Amino acid sequence: MNSYLNIDHVGITFPTDNGPLNVLDNVNLKVEQGEFISLIGHSGCGKSTVLNIVAGLLQATEGGVLLENREVREPGPDRAVVFQNHSLLPWLSVYDNVRLAVDQVFKRTKSKAERDEWTRHNLELVHMSHALDRKPDEISGGMKQRVGIARALAMEPKVLLMDEPFGALDSLTRTHMQDSLMEIQAELNNTVIMITHDVDEAVLLSDRIIMMTNGPSASIGEILQVELERPRDRLSLAEDRDYNHYRAEVVRFLHERHVGKRPQTAAETATDAGAGQDETQGAQEKQGLRLAV
Amino acid sequence: MSIAIRSHKTFEITWLENAIGFLASDRLTKTTGKLARNVLVPFTAILVFLLLWAAGAQQVQTSLGVLPGPAKVWEQTKALYDEHVAERDKAAAFYERMDKRVEKAIAAGKPAEKIERMKSRSYTGKETFIDQIFTSLWTVMTGFVIASLIAIPVGIVIGMSQTLYQAFNPIIQVFKPVSPLAWLPLVTMVVSAVYVSDDPWFSKSFLNSAITVTLCCLWPTIINTAVGVSGVSKDLINVSRVLKLSWFTKTLKIVLPSAIPMMFTGLRLSLGIGWMVLIAAEMLAQNPGLGKFVWDEFQNGSSNSLARIMVAVIAIGFIGFLLDRGMLALQRTVSWDKSAVLR
Numbered sequence: 001m002n003s004y005l006n007i008d009h010v011g012i013t014f015p016t017d018n019g020p021l022n023v024l025d026n027v028n029l030k031v032e033q034g035e036f037i038s039l040i041g042h043s044g045c046g047k048s049t050v051l052n053i054v055a056g057l058l059q060a061t062e063g064g065v066l067l068e069n070r071e072v073r074e075p076g077p078d079r080a081v082v083f084q085n086h087s088l089l090p091w092l093s094v095y096d097n098v099r100l101a102v103d104q105v106f107k108r109t110k111s112k113a114e115r116d117e118w119t120r121h122n123l124e125l126v127h128m129s130h131a132l133d134r135k136p137d138e139i140s141g142g143m144k145q146r147v148g149i150a151r152a153l154a155m156e157p158k159v160l161l162m163d164e165p166f167g168a169l170d171s172l173t174r175t176h177m178q179d180s181l182m183e184i185q186a187e188l189n190n191t192v193i194m195i196t197h198d199v200d201e202a203v204l205l206s207d208r209i210i211m212m213t214n215g216p217s218a219s220i221g222e223i224l225q226v227e228l229e230r231p232r233d234r235l236s237l238a239e240d241r242d243y244n245h246y247r248a249e250v251v252r253f254l255h256e257r258h259v260g261k262r263p264q265t266a267a268e269t270a271t272d273a274g275a276g277q278d279e280t281q282g283a284q285e286k287q288g289l290r291l292a293v
Numbered sequence: 294m295s296i297a298i299r300s301h302k303t304f305e306i307t308w309l310e311n312a313i314g315f316l317a318s319d320r321l322t323k324t325t326g327k328l329a330r331n332v333l334v335p336f337t338a339i340l341v342f343l344l345l346w347a348a349g350a351q352q353v354q355t356s357l358g359v360l361p362g363p364a365k366v367w368e369q370t371k372a373l374y375d376e377h378v379a380e381r382d383k384a385a386a387f388y389e390r391m392d393k394r395v396e397k398a399i400a401a402g403k404p405a406e407k408i409e410r411m412k413s414r415s416y417t418g419k420e421t422f423i424d425q426i427f428t429s430l431w432t433v434m435t436g437f438v439i440a441s442l443i444a445i446p447v448g449i450v451i452g453m454s455q456t457l458y459q460a461f462n463p464i465i466q467v468f469k470p471v472s473p474l475a476w477l478p479l480v481t482m483v484v485s486a487v488y489v490s491d492d493p494w495f496s497k498s499f500l501n502s503a504i505t506v507t508l509c510c511l512w513p514t515i516i517n518t519a520v521g522v523s524g525v526s527k528d529l530i531n532v533s534r535v536l537k538l539s540w541f542t543k544t545l546k547i548v549l550p551s552a553i554p555m556m557f558t559g560l561r562l563s564l565g566i567g568w569m570v571l572i573a574a575e576m577l578a579q580n581p582g583l584g585k586f587v588w589d590e591f592q593n594g595s596s597n598s599l600a601r602i603m604v605a606v607i608a609i610g611f612i613g614f615l616l617d618r619g620m621l622a623l624q625r626t627v628s629w630d631k632s633a634v635l636r
Contacts, residue, residue, distance in 0.1 A: 057535075081531070
């Protein structure tokens with residue numbers, strides 16, 4: 001009963017101008033150590049919200065998250081996040097971006113030389129050793145995402161959370177990154193929760209695919225166990241019957257949801273508004289200041 | 294083929310660009326074309342301006358004679374410099390004379406008290422144009438530095454807290470548009486009431502000017518710093534939350550660097566405003582500096598006055614330009630965002 005990560009009957013309601021908006025309802029998921037989980041669903045269904053609750057960046061209004069039987073109350077490096085837009089500090093070099101995280105997490109447990117070594121090791125892992133001194137502006141989108149992953153891995157997280165890590169990349173770079181991620185995963189055997197829009201990505205990388213229903217009050221619709229042998233190879237899998245079966249399952253689910261979604265356009269807009277709420281509020285604050293100039 | 298010009302398509306003054314392109318390139322190599330555009334074009338523009346000025350000025354008859362053209366202004370520029378050199382020589386001669394007299398007095402066994410008094414006497418010649426320039430520069434930098442030292446921390450704090458922002462915003466908005474000349478009488482009265490000392494570090498007029506500059510330099514820096522700080526990307530804040538950075542580390546490593554470009558925008562605005570304010574304040578209050586020079590020349594009303602005022606106008610503009618370039622150079626070395634367009 002005591003699983004590694006337990007997302008226990010989580011629900012979240014945001015207050016909006018049009019009254020409270022229930023974005024997630026009764027999300028229930030148990031994750032074992034070393035498992036690779038994908039969250040897939042239509043835009044605005046609350047995938048990112050689930051991830052943010054696990055990360056501690058958002059507080060669930062109902063239920064809660066337990067990691068190794070301890071409740072998650074705030075963000076922390078044991079639940080490292082790889083953000084969709086890499087979120088590297090543009091004024092720090094590749095090395096310093098990772099080193100900042102390493103210094104923060106291993107302040108007391110590692111010596112200076114060890115922290116330097118560990119930073120280099122993690123950048124080596126994502127094949128970025130050649131660009132240690134470059135600034136994020138000077139490297140490509142794929143490289144930035146590699147550094148973002150290195151930074152997260154360097155924290156030695158119990159759970160690695162990835163919010164559409166490859167969503168902003170072109171498809172060729174994305175394939176490279178997926179292969180890299182599989183390699184790293186084979187070596188480190190991290191517990192990973194990844195949000196994706198890409199069906200192939202989900203099937204290729206995951207042990208389980210969590211398909212979410214549409215919001216508001218989104219929840220887990222179906223769970224697909226992907227029992228493909230590892231290491232997985234995308235070329236041979238393209239012809240594989242099981243692979244294509246899993247793929248078809250996910251596509252079917254998404255398609256059904258899409259059709260089912262049509263009549264509730266009003267609700268859909270409301271959910272989108274809810275999901276983007278934080279950003280909108282930030283933008284308004286900013287605008288308030290801008291106006292004041 | 295004409296060289297591709299950046300603004301060619303942007304602003305669509307094709308005929309002009311083509312004309313310049315024709316003048317600058319075609320038969321020339323690329324480097325000479327570039328040189329022509331970077332040097333020749335501004336040079337031509339200045340030349341055209343000087344010609345128009347020379348031609349136009351002759352048409353204006355004032356009570357102090359014809360409005361001076363570039364030649365007269367140049368002549369006065371040299372005259373002002375010569376006056377400065379002459380004044381310096383006079384000062385040097387004065388101190389030499391004084392030294393001799395002091396020596397003589399010591400030899401004659403005069404009381405030490407009297408010798409001290411002789412030694413402390415300083416030259417009281419009139420301030421030259423060059424002196425006034427340095428007085429103004431010193432005043433504006435003092436006012437600007439004081440303003441920045443106050444405005445940057447205030448801006449950071451206000452930018453970080455929505456509540457504080459709301460608290461301070463009305464005050465800032467009300468004081469921001471106040472003209473420096475409205476501050477000046479208040480500052481003068483307060484300074485003469487509060488700053489009472491037998492052996493003052495600064496003269497009161499210097500303080501009046503500097504504080505007036507400070508009061509006008511504060512607002513752009515405060516506002517822009519606050520906007521820069523509050524505009525820190527939410528994602529970067531999330532990174533700092535995941536890393537559990539302390540408040541201090543977060544401010545130092547994330548908030549400040551990302552606010553630096555905006556901060557410099559504010560500082561540059563402030564310095565520009567400060568320089569303009571200072572000249573006006575010096576004119577009004579008769580405080581030493583370029584503004585006083587302009588006012589004195591105006592009151593003087595000699596046949597050279599207008600040309601001298603024009604020298605001052607050009608000097609003021611040129612110094613303002615250099616100050617802005619200086620800030621830009623500083624921004625370039627401090628800011629991480631080298632790709633930002635710095636104009």
